[in-house]
Amino acid sequence: MRYSGLRVIKEALTGHRGWKPAWRNPEPQKDYDFVIIGAGGHGLATAYYLARHYGKKRIAVLEKGWIGGGNVGRNTTIVRSNYLLDGNEPFYEYSLKLWEGLEQELNYNAMVSQRGILNLIHNDAQRDAFIRRGNAMILNGADAEMLSVDQIRREYPFLNFDNARFPITGGLAQRRGGTVRHDAVAWGYARAADSLGVDIIQNCEVTGFRIENGTCKGVETARGFIGAGKVASCVAGSSSHLMAKANMRLPIESTVLQAFVSEGLKPVMPGVLTFGAGHFYCSQSDKGGLVFGGDPDRYNTYAQRGNLPAIEDVCESGMALVPAIGRARLLRIWGGNVDMSMDGSPIIDRTDIGGLYFNGGWCYGGFKATPASGMCYAHLLATDTPHEVAQAYRFDRFRRGNMIDEKGMGPQPNAH
Amino acid sequence: MIIHHPLLGPRDAQEFTFLGAATLIERPDWQAEDAQEQFHDYLHLRDNPAGEHRELWFHETGDRSWLVVTRNTLTHEITNVEMARDVARQKGRSK
């Protein structure tokens, strides 16, 4: 069923009796050509693009809980392509282009809002680095703009310009960056994939892989064995945990990134803002809440909750940059498991086990990557070759010394 | 979190800096045949368990001791804290 303003009006006048389920609740079949593990944003997008763009059939997405319950259900909704390195920038720019046409493609309003993202600069070395980054973005076909303090004052007059410990000296803006209504992304992909015949099976945890002489034949699940031509892991924070069932050790550690939302407020934040001298980034949702975050808790965890030091650190940074939000109240804090890779960049690759594929290591940047990740993973699954914008995301880059280390922190996941 | 420092008793984890898995103590022999492979695994591959995890914490604003903390990554329960130096010696590290 197609969504449209007219449809909404028609349904309103007929008691909303016509709305159909956004997706089915099918019983699992005994085997599929493609079994994708994890009905988060990436898993659902992968299924959708496999069916829609690569014309594949017999696809299932297995989800241990409810769809969209992973990090697509708990993030700070930012989309951007302001990356520095060749291995990353083309991929994220491709992703941003997919975001730009997503709602029309899915016939679902995910509220893609290109309100712009601004990275603030506080010293000369940072300026040099951001100029290099801005140039890399433009050379890769993305948009970037250096802003003067005066320009920033005009757009964000309420920042702390005058009594700051680390004064603002400029900023790097990407106007095409912005925010997206995160849950709607999962629902939109799920609805579109479902309508193409993809089986989305909730409450169906994968408990093991059936591997026979080096080839993966399918998965053991809470609802019995499900055979598969190709099995695709796409479980973000649980990557190590799941792949251990295939005896794989990953270049990944899991930690928690806390995110924060304030009580609803009339609009104050025009776009997405990031502090360059502390751990704080912020935007304002259409509902009015300030949505903000900072750095991960910096210890390994799967607990999906964090602790006070990280919370206070974020709010201290927020107050240092935007003292005007002081009397707004923090409404809710939540934490998402993030699979931090050894260089802060993701992996979309085959494994050494035939028929078993891996997508993970998104650190805390997975949301913005959702469309490209889905498309590239679908490409890999369909063709067994990496998508041109995801060629660097290989397992062997660490062995070969081809790390994609945006922050230059080295193989220490919690530092990326 | 609270880390029970073997010498100083309960200390707020905020005083510490977390490094990562305690396996970082087991630095490979640079002259081994497969030194490259060993260093690759040592530097990059992790068990990253959902459960008991042995990990390194540095008492940054405290006594500058490196500790090996055994902590459950699902519940954050800490069941053991050792001086990293002692652990290193148990692992046969010396000079």
Place this chain on the structure above:
Amino acid sequence: MHDLIAITPMGATDARIDTIKGMKIAERPDFALASVAARAGRETDTVDAAKTGLGLDLPPAGRFVTHAPYAAFWTGPEQWLIEAPHDSHENLADLVKAALGDAASVTEQTDGWVRFDLEGAECHAVLELLCNADTRRMKAGDATRTQLEHMACFVACRTQDMRFSVTGARSSAASLHHALVTAAQSAL
């Protein structure tokens, strides 16, 4: 003798003293400091030498001891900080090294730190706004290293409930002073 004029960590020639509602907060530049770290496997030698050479029983974790003119803090495993009056012991490191010989490494620390003494009936009320040290349970001779407004500090109980010293990095003396004074104004 050289004729260079010393300045305190607060940047003046005289120590900074504030009194807020009966709480005295005094900068104490009048101490020399030297750190002691036992050489590998020489902890006992170090302890013995300190006893014979300086009359100090080097304290265990979390404690400090005084034996005029010296005092010693535990700072880490097999590490201590020795304190003595600056006027009489400006070259403290040399004196301590002479006493400990090759049993320990000795490093001059005199100007690495700024020390403020808090004196008054409401020490706990002030300190509980600054750091997580449980000062109410500290007895004279207890010392703990902790964090105070992002600064690593020693908090030492000189007289139970009444006198505490807070010792932090010299370069951030002004920030530490600001934290102590605002906390006192807030608490008292």
Place this chain on the structure above:
Amino acid sequence: MTQPNRLSGGRIDTGTALTFSFDGVDYQGHPGDTLASALLANGVRLMGRSFKYHRPRGPLTSGSEEPNALVQLRTGARQEPNTRATTAELFDGLTAASQNRWPSLRFDALAINDRFSNFLTAGFYYKTFMWPATFWEKLYEPVIRRAAGLGSLTLQEDPDVYDKGFRHCDLLVIGSGPAGLSAALTAGRAGADVILVEEDFLFGGRLNAETYGLTDTSTQGWVAMVMSELESLPNVRCMSRTTLYGVFDHGIYGALERVSDHVAVPADGKPRQILWRIYARRAVLCAGAIERPIAFENNDRPGIMMAGAMRAYANRWAVTPARTVAVFTNNDDGHRTAVDLMAKGVGVAAVIDTREDAPKIAGCEILAGAQVIDTSGRLGLSSIKVRRADGKVQTISCGALGVSGGWNPNVHLTCHQRGRPVWNEAIAAFVPGGDGPPGLGVAGAANGAFSTAAALASGSTQALAALDDIGIKGRAIDLPRAEDAPLRISAYWHVPGGKGRGWLDQQNDVTVKDVKLAHQENFRSVEHLKRYTTLGMATDQGKTSNMGGLAIMAELTGKPIPEVGTTIYRPPYVPVAIAALGGRARGAHFHPTRKTPSHDWAAQRGATFVETGNWLRAQWFPVAGETSWRESVDREVRAVRGSVGVCDVTTLGKIDIQGTDGAVFLNRVYANAFAKLAVGKTRYGLMLREDGIAMDDGTTARLAEDHFVMTTTTANALAVYRHLEFARQCLWPDLDVQLISTTEAWAQYAVAGPNSRAVLHKIVDPEFSIDNESFPFMACGEITVCGGLRARLFRISFSGELAFEIAVPTRYGDALMRRIMDAGEEFNICPYGTEALGVMRIEKGHAAGNELNGTTTALNLGMGRMVSKKKDSIGSTASEREGLNRPDALRLVGIKPTDSSAKITAGAHLMNSEGPVDAAHDQGYVTSAAYSPVLNSAIGLAFLKDGANRMGETMRLVSPVTNDNTTVEVVSAHFVDPEGGRLRA
């Protein structure tokens, strides 16, 4: 001014009148009032508007769970949006305004949304506003954003200060109702360190709002007696106006104390609020229960509130929302409201009880087996429509309706570590599941023990159990006799039938219909329900609304409620001001500021300062007549290269390394060889991370066989020290090495330039020779200066000139700087800052922070050969990986514009002189750039693919983001004195 709905009695000081204003109208109330109680007393029921449909709203509750009565409190920079009128303590001069309405609260233009509610059902926006794509940002979203949101910020800086504090205790008691008081008293008498926190400004909890409670003694009397005993115990601290907002790991509890919110402006120097971090060995949660509504058509009008709240307003605040009220209940507790209001002289038109077997109340009409099916009254309730047991519909006029659907134990805090509550059929509610945070017990109504007697008993029992856990012996205390009535309830969630809307979430306007639609569209998991309809996502986190939504979803799916599940309550329990979480770390005090001993001296000379690793460093020293920083910096560079200059380098990290294995240790942590460094010599060292990437560099001096002094870059000092301790403790635990940072202990100055030796001759005591033979390049030594002051001298040079670095105890740094300036006067000595230092190091091709960016190897830096393959050092093995040793690997080169007047932009990218300009053809990038007054040209350092073999090549330098492009020539990075003759002079 009269207060038409003020009753007699209550726990307020009617002797004192407080004047306050709401939406510009002045009213009076009394100490002890909340804003809500005072407004109700003045006959004001309408206090706000709902989020989506802008429906009129009045208070639903009398506590912090309030979803409706949200106001903007105070004005100007202290304006505070979304403040619950039900908890805002009244003070004289309080000013409040309603929010989310325009032009006025009574007439709100956006109430039009309500007319279109049928189009604005759950999730409607996901289905439209998609065409044309660009209209979202241009049209739809701005409109939606303006309509959304609740209160507003003034965008002025919050003038108040906020403190953070730390407290420790054996037992933390959360809540001071009957359970909390008996727990605190039990533990207090046992001598344990106790902290009792109470969200309210009165201790006593629900006991302050009830006429029932203790049977043999006065309830209020008992509360007063217990409090005075607790206050008298030195081991007990009672904190009112303190909300426990979060439970964190290992017994760390977050609490917010509202120190000054009940006064107009905080006293001088006093904080508005204190964010307490409470370290508790054990805790007991005595947070009581929260009453839940029943959904029926138009159940959201001002005047319709929880029955328990209506009772609290009457008993505690001597206020009634109207002179004639009615009660709608499914349990006995609702009847108490009728009884108490009648006792206060308020007319109770009827008690509508869904139960056939409803108890009787003398003098009050009880409609058993009946339901309220609709209500009327535009801005406030005027009448209700009741369907009686016999099916007849009766209209009852009343100004207020107390609703009770039963009580939900306040399990919030038990879920903060992902504990899941379990269903208790007897009370038709979720109770703590026993999987709450370790060390947190639960007592009283929070645990489903609803009677006063049960609460008192469980509080004491839980306290004893907690103390026993931590080895403190306690004894049971004598508890007063109290009512022990069982809660008689038959679950009832919503009145079926009808075309209209019954509200579940009154703030977000989520109705029963929305839940039905979510179910129809397969958003059936609790999380989907919540996210699709926004049920429970309002400022009360669904404290009053979630349960109803779950129950209805259970009906629709035919599952029992516990199988539908619950959403997870997350911190904070009630919203916390962001400023409180920020504390004192604001403005100039966001981070500590580190200053060198000659900071004041530099400031007196008008220096501009720059940040590095919290240090303030002099950037340049302008002199009279100079109009641009470039002029100053050029002058400083010329002065150093031409005669002599002095620079404060105190901020460099200094690590004292002692022990018989010091040399062995350095040989392993530096990539280049250190084993054979002679005493009295200094050497440059390159430190790699274990992955082979450059981490830091600096010089290390050998003062004695077993004594080294390492310098690190200012920014990396801490990280390097941590890294060295890791190597010492974790990798080679038996090496005889001792480390200690001495960064702060020594003030260090670089004296550089052809005349530097001449200047130092006048500083260094004569017994120490510093001529080129006895103190050559890279020499070091312990000396005395100015007649006996111990000092350290290093002959090292960052500028490339003949130079020395001299260190003295920090307290003498200021004096030494002044002395050096005097000594240098005859040579026109010039103080120089970090900018001039930067220019000179670029002229010399020395790598610094911009080159050591965490991705560069020794090879990239042109120091590949330095990495010794003959020894084991951190990073040497991994640095051999193929990807780090490609033939076309980036190499550090110098670049010069072919047009000497052109400038070079750091961060610009290098492209071949011919061919396309894009990422695919990127050849490298500029790391550092400067104007060299010596070469009279812009110069730069760059990483260039295969750079070592491209000397003399002409390339395009592009920087689209700053719109400058130029042509450059690739040259050696050593622009000045490549042979190094000067520094050896």
